[in-house]
Amino acid sequence: MSVKKIKNGTEWTVREGHEKISDRFDPDNFLSDLNGKNYTLVKENRVRSVISMPGSDINENGIYIKYFKRGGYKEYIKHLFVPTKARIEWEVGNALLSKDINTALPLAISEGKRRLLIVTETVINSEELMEFCQSNYEGSLSVERESEKKILLDKLALLIRDIHEKGFCHYDLHAGNILIRFKEEQNVAGYDLYLMDLHRVKIFKSISVRQRMYNLAQIFNSLSSIMTKADKLDFIRSYGSNALGNITDKNKLVRQIDEQSSKIRNIHYGSRRKRSLKESSIFSRQRFAGTKMFFRKGHDTDNFQALIEKHNNALVNNERTVIMKRDSKTILTRHTIKDDTIQNVVVKQYKAGCLGRLLKNIFRGSAGRKAWVAGNGLRVYGFNTPLPLALIEKKLSGITTDSYVIMEEVKDSLEMDRYILKNSGNLTGLRMKRELIRGFAKTLGEMHNHNIFHHDLKTCNIMVKEKGKSFDFTFLDFDKVSFNDGITVRKRVKNLTQINLSTPRLFTFADRLRFLKEYLEQCNIMSEKKKILREIVNLSKPEKILYVSFNGDVTEDW
Numbered sequence: 001m002s003v004k005k006i007k008n009g010t011e012w013t014v015r016e017g018h019e020k021i022s023d024r025f026d027p028d029n030f031l032s033d034l035n036g037k038n039y040t041l042v043k044e045n046r047v048r049s050v051i052s053m054p055g056s057d058i059n060e061n062g063i064y065i066k067y068f069k070r071g072g073y074k075e076y077i078k079h080l081f082v083p084t085k086a087r088i089e090w091e092v093g094n095a096l097l098s099k100d101i102n103t104a105l106p107l108a109i110s111e112g113k114r115r116l117l118i119v120t121e122t123v124i125n126s127e128e129l130m131e132f133c134q135s136n137y138e139g140s141l142s143v144e145r146e147s148e149k150k151i152l153l154d155k156l157a158l159l160i161r162d163i164h165e166k167g168f169c170h171y172d173l174h175a176g177n178i179l180i181r182f183k184e185e186q187n188v189a190g191y192d193l194y195l196m197d198l199h200r201v202k203i204f205k206s207i208s209v210r211q212r213m214y215n216l217a218q219i220f221n222s223l224s225s226i227m228t229k230a231d232k233l234d235f236i237r238s239y240g241s242n243a244l245g246n247i248t249d250k251n252k253l254v255r256q257i258d259e260q261s262s263k264i265r266n267i268h269y270g271s272r273r274k275r276s277l278k279e280s281s282i283f284s285r286q287r288f289a290g291t292k293m294f295f296r297k298g299h300d301t302d303n304f305q306a307l308i309e310k311h312n313n314a315l316v317n318n319e320r321t322v323i324m325k326r327d328s329k330t331i332l333t334r335h336t337i338k339d340d341t342i343q344n345v346v347v348k349q350y351k352a353g354c355l356g357r358l359l360k361n362i363f364r365g366s367a368g369r370k371a372w373v374a375g376n377g378l379r380v381y382g383f384n385t386p387l388p389l390a391l392i393e394k395k396l397s398g399i400t401t402d403s404y405v406i407m408e409e410v411k412d413s414l415e416m417d418r419y420i421l422k423n424s425g426n427l428t429g430l431r432m433k434r435e436l437i438r439g440f441a442k443t444l445g446e447m448h449n450h451n452i453f454h455h456d457l458k459t460c461n462i463m464v465k466e467k468g469k470s471f472d473f474t475f476l477d478f479d480k481v482s483f484n485d486g487i488t489v490r491k492r493v494k495n496l497t498q499i500n501l502s503t504p505r506l507f508t509f510a511d512r513l514r515f516l517k518e519y520l521e522q523c524n525i526m527s528e529k530k531k532i533l534r535e536i537v538n539l540s541k542p543e544k545i546l547y548v549s550f551n552g553d554v555t556e557d558w
Contacts, residue, residue, distance in 0.1 A: 007110075013090065014108040020058055021119055027112030030067050045281040048085075052122065062122035063107065070114050085199035086116040092168075092198040093120065099166045101159075102181075102194040123194050125182050129156070130175035130222055137226040152180075153223075153231055157238035159193050160215060164207040164243070171200040173215045174222035209245040217260035221268075224261070229254065266484065269450070273377035273483065276388075277369075294372060295390040303337055304390045304406055310335050311347040311404070329367075334409060344409040345389065350479070352401050366393055368403025371479030375407065378481065381450050383443070384463075384474040386410050410474050416440075416459035417504060417547035424506050436464075437515045439471045444495065445522025448487045455480040457495045458502040460548045489528060493535045500540050502547050505556045 002015050005022055012022040025033050034051070042050040042064075051065040068085055083091070086109050093106040104120035137149045156178070163170070170177070177197040183190040195201075204211075216239070220232060227235070232254045236244070247253050276283050277294055286293045286301060295301055311333045314322040324332040324346070331349040350367040372391035379385055387408040393400045414422060423432075440462075447454070454461070456477055463474035475481070496519070500512060516533060520526045545556040 010110055010112050012108060012110045015106065018058065018107045018119075021063075021108040022110070024058065025065070025110075025117060025119075027067075027110045027115040027117045030065075030115055030117065043281065046279055055122075059107065059121055061124050064104065064120045064122055066118045066120075068116035068118075070116065084111055084116050086111060086118040088201070089118050089120075089198045092201045092203065095203060096168065096195060096198070096201075099168075101163060101166065101168070102192050103198065104194065104196060123179050123181055123196075126179040126194065128176050129178040129180045129193065132180050133175060133223055133226050149226065149231070150234065153227070153235055154238045156193060156219070157235045159195075160219065161239045161243065163195065164212055164215070167204050167207065169202050169204060169207050169211045170195065170198070170215065171202065172197060173218045175219065176222060209243075212244060213257060213260060217257050217264055220257055221261040221264050224265075232257070266451070269377070269380050270484065272380045273373060276373055276376040290395050292393045292395060293390060296388070299339060299342075299389055301390075303339065304392065307335055307337065307345065307347055307406055308392060308404055311349065342387075342389070342408050346386065346407050346409050348405045348407070350403045350405075352403075366400040366403040367479050368393060368405050369400075371405050374478040374481040374483075375405070377483060378452070378475060378478055381447075381452065383447060383452075384472060385478055386474065386476070410463050410476075413463035413465040413472075413474060415548065416462040416464050416473075417502060418460075418550060419464040420459075420504050420506055421549055433511065434514070435469065436471055437511060438518050440473055441515050441518035442522050443473050444499075445519050448492060448495075448523055451484050451487055453482050453485060453487060453491050454478075454495065455482070457498045458547075459499065460502065489532065489535075492523075493532055493539065496532065497536050497539045500536055501543055501545055503545070504547055504554075505545055505558075 002013050003019070005012050005014065005019070007022045008026055010027060014022055038054060040052040042052050044050070047069060049067045051067065053063050053065070055062045066086065066089070090106050090109040093103050096103045097105070104123050106118065106120050108117070108119040110117045133149075133152075137145065137152075141149065159178075160173070177195070179194040179196055181192050181194055183192070216235075219235075220227060233250050236250050236253055236257075241248065241250055241253060244253055247256075277285070279285060282297060284295060284297050286295075293301065293304065295304060310322075311331075313319075314333050315326075315331065322333050322335065324334055326332075329351060331351070333347050333349075335345055335347065336343060337345050348368075348371070350371070352366070368391055372388055375385045375388040379387075385407075388405060389408060390404075390406040392404045392406070394402045394404075444457075454475065454477075461476045463476065465472040465474070496516065499515075503512070513533075516529070516536075517526075520529055520532070525532075541558070545558070547554055547556075
């Protein structure tokens, strides 16, 4: 049961027994109401904030408060005809509970003139299903762990089937919006699954095959790091393929769902890549005196401006210990920084010293901006880059002249060509060499599978770091990275030839063939092996091997 009441001119709908909530919070003065209270900011962006408060006289389990910001006059008009996000969460939450589907208990809702609040009970002893799965079921698993994963995925499939059969379609159904609540300590035999973040749930008389397939594609996408093809087939069996149309071949169903999952992933990644140029929960921007700055939140912007001054002073004074590289297009300098989490940074300056580059800056954006977006974009896809901290663009009459990217210095790593030279003794050991080959082939294959292309993929632009018995790879020069153009055979051959021509001859012909085989298997294009190998050989034969040693550039004959 819920009751309606008016408090300070604002209407509240409150679950019976929780009337105190309306006395504690005013939606239009919510932030000031938090002063002096014990709370945790869980999430914040330009649309909403999520606050967690521990158990109290309001609710012994604690409460979650979602605080939505109204978007102005247009949104006010819109919500005269359609319910607000807070209202949807309230109504859907109660509807789910009435159908015996687990979700957080809605306690109160208020729709103020400028702000909206919805208060729910905390789901105690729980964590996001995505985080739980990534922590426990990624990589090679024991028989016991594999069995646990199968039980969990079966239970998830049954939950989604139940949601659909009861008329609910969650248009943002990923594993991050499902909680796993343990009845005792983390024990895979005793837990329940809770559906969360309900403002994108709609209720229908029946759920179409198209809607069902879309939800399954969202789940497959969010759990792609733990789900094998066999897992997906089992998931379809548990869900019930009879509810997915006339297709009886489960392999065909999985292929169709995977195709849709890939489209969802590309849209999601594309959206996240663009956030580095917008105000968001991670990034911000400023303008001042002929300068535009985009930066990662949590760092002092005064430090960034001081670094540009240090960079320019180092160039004027020709400080060789600071200057890492200097040519007609770019300059790199290394500096220390006063920061709680970062010690050393690199400033990379992209010069616009001629008319052609100025025109490119006008019509295509600066090289620095491209590097900033690409560096953050690669990290979105899970590839390592030096952490980009800030982009600073100097402008004259609105035209970008020079641009600077400030990034964290890569630690405990060596360029791949130098790593091979330094560890030539260790790499003669079959296991380490094969692990390096396998790891990099897998990384490059994944990059191409995501339609990511690095136009200058030489070994000097790839940093290698040993990580136990495996390797981490960090990509440099990411202003030369493009996304979503499609990876043709020609592009594959170009990258593979760049790697081939910049790898020291310490790597034998057999090593290079093994790398190609691993790469082709990762990309599922073994049928193209002869064609790709022939083109790599034809392009490599007339050239010399060229790489960077500790003493400078080295050329070798085949």
